[in-house]
Amino acid sequence: MHTSMLPAAELHLHLEGTLEPETIFAIAERNKIALPYSSIDQLRARYAFTDLQSFLDLCYTNIDVLRTAEDFADMTTAYLERAAAAGLRHAEVFLNPQAHTARGVPLPDVMAGVASALSGSLRTHGLSTGLIVAFLRDESEESAMATLDAALALDAAFIGVGLDSAEVGHPPSKFATVFQRARAEGLHRVAHAGEEGPPSYIWEALDVLGVERIDHGVRCLEDDQLVRRLVEDQVPLTVCPLSNVSLRVVDDIASHPLPTMLERGIKVTVNSDDPAYFGGYVDDNLDALTQAGLLTRADLATLARNSIEASFADPGRKQQLLTELSVALSEPEGKHGGTPGRPT
Numbered sequence: 181m182h183t184s185m186l187p188a189a190e191l192h193l194h195l196e197g198t199l200e201p202e203t204i205f206a207i208a209e210r211n212k213i214a215l216p217y218s219s220i221d222q223l224r225a226r227y228a229f230t231d232l233q234s235f236l237d238l239c240y241t242n243i244d245v246l247r248t249a250e251d252f253a254d255m256t257t258a259y260l261e262r263a264a265a266a267g268l269r270h271a272e273v274f275l276n277p278q279a280h281t282a283r284g285v286p287l288p289d290v291m292a293g294v295a296s297a298l299s300g301s302l303r304t305h306g307l308s309t310g311l312i313v314a315f316l317r318d319e320s321e322e323s324a325m326a327t328l329d330a331a332l333a334l335d336a337a338f339i340g341v342g343l344d345s346a347e348v349g350h351p352p353s354k355f356a357t358v359f360q361r362a363r364a365e366g367l368h369r370v371a372h373a374g375e376e377g378p379p380s381y382i383w384e385a386l387d388v389l390g391v392e393r394i395d396h397g398v399r400c401l402e403d404d405q406l407v408r409r410l411v412e413d414q415v416p417l418t419v420c421p422l423s424n425v426s427l428r429v430v431d432d433i434a435s436h437p438l439p440t441m442l443e444r445g446i447k448v449t450v451n452s453d454d455p456a457y458f459g460g461y462v463d464d465n466l467d468a469l470t471q472a473g474l475l476t477r478a479d480l481a482t483l484a485r486n487s488i489e490a491s492f493a494d495p496g497r498k499q500q501l502l503t504e505l506s507v508a509l510s511e512p513e514g515k516h517g518g519t520p521g522r523p524t
């Protein structure tokens with residue numbers, strides 16, 4: 181376990197992507213569900229992807245084990261424990277209700293399970309949280325709207341809406357009305373854009389959906405005018421390096437564009453996306469970048485500060501975390517971040 185992260189926030193994490201193979205088998209046994217794999221190793225062998233869709237196919241197969249509120253609570257608790265152990269102080273997590281209601285799991289069970297785990301996190305781990313309801317962009321806008329309506333009717337505790345799943349062919353503008361509704365309800369708004377999709381999807385997320393952050397956004401570098409816009413407005417990008425390698429958005433970690441994005445002045449953060457599938461959690465992402473020689477200690481400080489500033493934490497909590505970060509940065513070099521070969 182890594183213990184030397186600077187105080188920081190994770191802003192791009194899919195709860196469904198935190199299901200480790202061991203957990204999938206354990207929950208399947210509890211629910212008496214037969215899995216299409218005979219062993220954990222056989223399942224693990226499938227964790228090699230060619231693109232986003234190849235990952236989504238496996239991820240959506242595996243979540244079939246989730247049936248009860250307890251299952252959702254256990255999945256969420258396991259992530260929070262791992263995140264806290266890494267040193268994270270705030271986490272905003274995505275949930276895809278449609279991926280569960282479509283299988284017949286009642287929305288109240290899904291939301292109650294996740295909420296019960298999130299609600300104890302600050303007290304138990306000193307880790308504050310926020311839930312973002314994400315819409316499957318390969319489903320219709322009507323389905324997204326029905327999901328938002330149902331979540332609002334439940335008075336479920338969520339802070340915002342997001343947009344994820346198969347990107348190409350499903351531009352943000354398809355969801356203009358539901359994002360307008362979310363805005364009217366006072367919800368935060370984010371969207372995946374520019375992961376596999378073109379820069380025009382990032383423009384649409386900003387100008388049509390009015391999002392406050394872009395998830396991924398790495399393809400922004402293909403459009404200079406867009407980069408200028410992102411820098412000028414300091415739009416946060418939640419970048420997920422190990423995800424980008426796993427899903428072949430980039431060739432390898434050494435050629436990840438994060439250093440370029442930092443140099444250009446884009447407000448980037450580092451996140452894990454689907455840590456059970458892509459080789460690790462936020463600390464693992466930072467380790468991989470550091471070991472590839474892509475990050476300086478100053479970069480690590482910038483990334484931590486960006487993650488806190490880009491979060492939807494309330495102003496008091498943000499100030500508290502920024503103060504904690506300043507204290508950590510004033511400690512001798514080597515205690516926090518930037519030190520290859522730290523204990524695991």
Ligand SMILES: Nc1ncnc2[nH]cnc12
Pocket residue numbers: 194197232344345346347372375423453454
């Ligand atoms: N990286 C990703 N892109 C789009 N949808 C996702 N759902 C889970 N992870 C995702």
Ligand SMILES: [Zn+2]
Pocket residue numbers: 192194344372395453
């Ligand atoms: Zn994602």
